[in-house]
Amino acid sequence: MCSTCQNLKNVFEATVIDNGQDSGIGIILLNDVELEVPAFRAKTGSQATVSIRASDIIISKSSLKG
Secondary structure, three states: OOOOOOOOOOEEEEEEEEOOOOOOEEEEEEOOEEEEEEOOOOOOOOEEEEEEOOOOEEEEOOOOOO
16 A cells, blocks of 8 residues: 555545546546546556545555556
8 A cells, every 4th residue: 555545544446547637537446436536647547546535535646557
């Protein structure tokens, strides 16, 4: 797990469907649920560690693969 996410709760592994670089809205797949998130740097199809809180979703860049 990335150092950014070590102290967070509700941490999951997700797949990047769209990084949102063209539209400004990215999409990640968490189990069978697609979540819309602000654009971020990652390759489509790569894995990311995400932390979900009531007000936002945190995507860890340091654990992205691909």
